Amino acid sequence: MKNYGMNWKNGCEKCPRLVASRTQIVYPVPCPPGGLLVIGEAPGADEDEIGEGFVGQAGRTLDALLVRHGLERNRDYGVANIVRCRPEGNRKPTREEVANCLPHLAAFLVEARPKMLLLVGSTAVEVFLGPGPLLWHIERSRNSPVLLAKDAHPILQPAIRRLHDAVACLMAVPMPHTSGMAWNRKAPSGKKWREIGEEQVLMAAEWLELVRVS
Numbered sequence: 001m002k003n004y005g006m007n008w009k010n011g012c013e014k015c016p017r018l019v020a021s022r023t024q025i026v027y028p029v030p031c032p033p034g035g036l037l038v039i040g041e042a043p044g045a046d047e048d049e050i051g052e053g054f055v056g057q058a059g060r061t062l063d064a065l066l067v068r069h070g071l072e073r074n075r076d077y078g079v080a081n082i083v084r085c086r087p088e089g090n091r092k093p094t095r096e097e098v099a100n101c102l103p104h105l106a107a108f109l110v111e112a113r114p115k116m117l118l119l120v121g122s123t124a125v126e127v128f129l130g131p132g133p134l135l136w137h138i139e140r141s142r143n144s145p146v147l148l149a150k151d152a153h154p155i156l157q158p159a160i161r162r163l164h165d166a167v168a169c170l171m172a173v174p175m176p177h178t179s180g181m182a183w184n185r186k187a188p189s190g191k192k193w194r195e196i197g198e199e200q201v202l203m204a205a206e207w208l209e210l211v212r213v214s
């Protein structure tokens with residue numbers, strides 16, 4: 001894998017509540033250019049302690065799912081979060097905290113150059129695909145990934161335009177939060193979140209394979 005520069009790292013202190021609650025900043029892990037980038041909401045307790053995204057039970061659930069489809073972390077996919085610091089009590093990050101951290105994510109995206117984003121949970125989905133219930137976004141993308149467009153947060157627009165040029169269209173697949181999958185909860189539709197998540201990951205893996213060989 002390319003040895004990425006570290007210019008997307010920083011010792012940021014923009015969000016006072018998150019600076020107080022974090023143990024450390026959890027930096028993203030790049031994907032190979034043209035590969036898959038998994039984006040979640042924020043680090044949890046395990047991630048905050050270890051300093052890497054998606055390493056708790058929910059993250060391991062996702063890892064196992066991706067491995068089943070031939071996708072291995074570091075080799076095939078990277079991980080990132082909308083905010084890099086753990087909110088206390090695992091609360092949702094505020095709009096202001098999201099806006100504070102998105103320039104970091106935008107810079108990282110431009111450098112990592114993913115072809116596809118796997119958006120995990122409602123916060124990541126809303127930031128990239130716009131407002132609306134998670135299940136509605138998932139239903140819209142049952143058969144093919146979503147082409148990222150003007151629904152994404154304004155702070156991300158310049159980066160998305162650059163990526164559309166660099167990788168010939170940046171696509172995204174929304175999926176449920178991995179904690180709902182790890183604990184085998186049901187979606188409002190009655191279907192298990194795990195089943196919905198598995199279908200979305202399968203679709204992402206198949207499309208990634210398709211665009212790699214085309």
Ligand code: SF4
Nearest residue numbers: 012014015085100101
């Ligand atoms: S969440 Fe992001 S913007 Fe806020 S303090 Fe952490 S690194 Fe900085």
